[in-house]
Amino acid sequence: QWTNLDWKPRRPDMLADPFGIGRFMQDGLIFRQHFAIRSYEIGADRTASIETLMNHLQETALNHVRSAGLLGDGFGATPEMSRRDLIWVVTRMQVLVDRYPAWGDIVEVETWVGASGKNGMRRDWLVRDSQTGEILTRATSVWVMMNKRTRRLSKIPEEVRGEIGPFFIENVAIIEEDNRKLQKLHENTADNVRRGLTPRWSDLDVNQHVNNVKYIGWILESAPGSILESHELSCMTLEYRRECGKDSVLQSMTAVSGGGSAAGGSPESSVECDHLLQLEGGPEVVRGRTEWRPKSANNSRSILEMPAESS
Amino acid sequence: QWTNLDWKPRRPDMLADPFGIGRFMQDGLIFRQHFAIRSYEIGADRTASIETLMNHLQETALNHVRSAGLLGDGFGATPEMSRRDLIWVVTRMQVLVDRYPAWGDIVEVETWVGASGKNGMRRDWLVRDSQTGEILTRATSVWVMMNKRTRRLSKIPEEVRGEIGPFFIENVAIIEEDNRKLQKLHENTADNVRRGLTPRWSDLDVNQHVNNVKYIGWILESAPGSILESHELSCMTLEYRRECGKDSVLQSMTAVSGGGSAAGGSPESSVECDHLLQLEGGPEVVRGRTEWRPKSANNSRSILEMPAESS
Numbered sequence: 001q002w003t004n005l006d007w008k009p010r011r012p013d014m015l016a017d018p019f020g021i022g023r024f025m026q027d028g029l030i031f032r033q034h035f036a037i038r039s040y041e042i043g044a045d046r047t048a049s050i051e052t053l054m055n056h057l058q059e060t061a062l063n064h065v066r067s068a069g070l071l072g073d074g075f076g077a078t079p080e081m082s083r084r085d086l087i088w089v090v091t092r093m094q095v096l097v098d099r100y101p102a103w104g105d106i107v108e109v110e111t112w113v114g115a116s117g118k119n120g121m122r123r124d125w126l127v128r129d130s131q132t133g134e135i136l137t138r139a140t141s142v143w144v145m146m147n148k149r150t151r152r153l154s155k156i157p158e159e160v161r162g163e164i165g166p167f168f169i170e171n172v173a174i175i176e177e178d179n180r181k182l183q184k185l186h187e188n189t190a191d192n193v194r195r196g197l198t199p200r201w202s203d204l205d206v207n208q209h210v211n212n213v214k215y216i217g218w219i220l221e222s223a224p225g226s227i228l229e230s231h232e233l234s235c236m237t238l239e240y241r242r243e244c245g246k247d248s249v250l251q252s253m254t255a256v257s258g259g260g261s262a263a264g265g266s267p268e269s270s271v272e273c274d275h276l277l278q279l280e281g282g283p284e285v286v287r288g289r290t291e292w293r294p295k296s297a298n299n300s301r302s303i304l305e306m307p308a309e310s311s
Numbered sequence: 312q313w314t315n316l317d318w319k320p321r322r323p324d325m326l327a328d329p330f331g332i333g334r335f336m337q338d339g340l341i342f343r344q345h346f347a348i349r350s351y352e353i354g355a356d357r358t359a360s361i362e363t364l365m366n367h368l369q370e371t372a373l374n375h376v377r378s379a380g381l382l383g384d385g386f387g388a389t390p391e392m393s394r395r396d397l398i399w400v401v402t403r404m405q406v407l408v409d410r411y412p413a414w415g416d417i418v419e420v421e422t423w424v425g426a427s428g429k430n431g432m433r434r435d436w437l438v439r440d441s442q443t444g445e446i447l448t449r450a451t452s453v454w455v456m457m458n459k460r461t462r463r464l465s466k467i468p469e470e471v472r473g474e475i476g477p478f479f480i481e482n483v484a485i486i487e488e489d490n491r492k493l494q495k496l497h498e499n500t501a502d503n504v505r506r507g508l509t510p511r512w513s514d515l516d517v518n519q520h521v522n523n524v525k526y527i528g529w530i531l532e533s534a535p536g537s538i539l540e541s542h543e544l545s546c547m548t549l550e551y552r553r554e555c556g557k558d559s560v561l562q563s564m565t566a567v568s569g570g571g572s573a574a575g576g577s578p579e580s581s582v583e584c585d586h587l588l589q590l591e592g593g594p595e596v597v598r599g600r601t602e603w604r605p606k607s608a609n610n611s612r613s614i615l616e617m618p619a620e621s622s
Contacts, residue, residue, distance in 0.1 A: 038370045
């Protein structure tokens with residue numbers, strides 16, 4: 001249970017990490033990093049976007065691995081993994097957002113890892129407002145190993161287990177996980193389809209692959225504009241099925257599946273959506289389910305003028 | 312001249328700003344902020360993207376205005392400007408990149424403002440490697456005031472001059488500015504045209520306008536892939552002519568204008584390009600010129616495996 005993490009605001013702890021690269025807490029198993037929300041990380045609602053949150057989770061995970069002395073020659077692969085051409089592949093991710101931080105807020109991200117079945121690793125995150133300790137976001141994910149040459153899944157070799165096993169703990173960030181199977185969405189049942197999505201040059205990482213955080217932007221491309229304007233994302237479950245590269249052409253589909261009219265839901269009630277991101281021609285890239293809550297009165301800040309060009 | 316800025320690496324100075332919100336240096340006129348380059352801010356070359364650099368410049372400028380106690384109700388507008396419905400509009404920006412920082416590097420951004428003619432303000436930036444003091448990037452920009460209701464340009468009112476004037480200094484970051492007029496590019500002279508570009512939901516700011524940093528991604532969309540792969544951007548001059556909003560459909564055009572073949576330039580020589588971003592149907596949004604240098608031997612790091620899904 002996340003509640004048994006012994007958390008207190010701790011100013012000296014923050015000062016010991018002036019550049020926000022993060023550090024282990026006293027038990028050596030939970031890693032913590034602070035982020036100040038920057039002007040370019042907020043969206044139309046003046047709060048951090050979901051992609052910003054996911055970027056912070058990714059950055060904290062990588063710094064966790066690096067600080068543990070386990071960064072091999074890749075993004076998160078350990079030395080023993082690198083030796084065996086193994087990489088981590090995310091298969092499932094669930095994120096619950098209680099409140100989105102605003103420009104200038106400082107958040108505190110904690111992450112840790114644990115076992116997931118026999119051959120998987122789970123990685124969890126908790127994000128708090130660093131001033132109040134209020135929990136803003138909880139997330140959990142499952143990772144498996146893939147041989148990067150054969151592209152086949154692999155068991156965790158004993159030598160790798162020897163590296164990462166000592167860091168495994170049993171805390172879970174989300175008590176009631178959404179383990180419902182994600183259904184395949186078809187074009188004829190989707191309410192909204194966006195075709196012809198292609199990676200921008202700046203979406204590519206060093207391997208000329210699209211980073212998994214970028215997929216979220218594409219998934220939301222097909223969410224009805226009326227929902228984006230009146231609701232905020234409160235929960236997201238993603239199942240990653242296939243990678244895509246710089247020449248991929250994708251389509252994004254959304255079906256409004258519950259809590260609102262197919263036209264986009266009423267502004268007063270919560271809405272649930274099913275999503276599919278697929279390569280044009282067929283193969284699925286990501287299945288997803290999202291839940292949206294109405295932007296509440298206390299969240300809808302007075303809209304200040306903030307035009308494109310002013311700075 | 313930027314060379315007369317009295318710069319020294321100063322560890323206590325950094326510690327006094329644990330969350331990277333920045334602070335004034337001792338003269339109270341130059342504002343400095345540190346950024347650790349994060350894993351999600353780097354691109355296919357494993358170095359910070361040009362958009363990341365521009366985001367850091369924007370963030371530092373806003374924190375400069377905020378730290379000066381001059382942040383009104385908008386993004387950089389002062390209280391006297393807010394009172395008069397005035398906003399800042401950028402009209403020109405030039406950025407020179409000597410070296411792109413890599414993941415984990417810490418950069419130090421300094422910014423200051425000065426007069427630009429009778430009714431403009433210039434804002435300059437210097438970006439250094441915080442370890443070595445090496446200058447990585449120099450940038451300069453020109454801003455004018457616009458009435459946000461009439462959308463007409465305005466003189467700087469005396470009351471606003473009273474707020475910002477005390478901060479004006481005469482340093483310039485770029486000694487030899489590129490003041491050549493940017494020519495209008497036409498479809499029949501462009502080497503590459505990308506049509507149908509539309510803002511993603513996450514590209515919008517609180518006013519449902521597209522932030523000017525996002526335009527750069529669109530401009531580079533029409534740069535030939537061969538140049539993006541073999542060269543790195545060394546200089547960029549942009550002229551902002553018009554804003555665009557969430558329903559805009561744009562096209563991006565590039566003409567390779569010097570230093571290489573129209574097919575994309577040879578890998579060994581520098582290349583110059585002209586760019587135009589315009590609304591489909593005509594009105595110009597941004598004119599630009601870019602210069603590209605070959606990715607040099609010492610910049611081409613061994614390509615480490617960093618697949619999309621691993622983290």
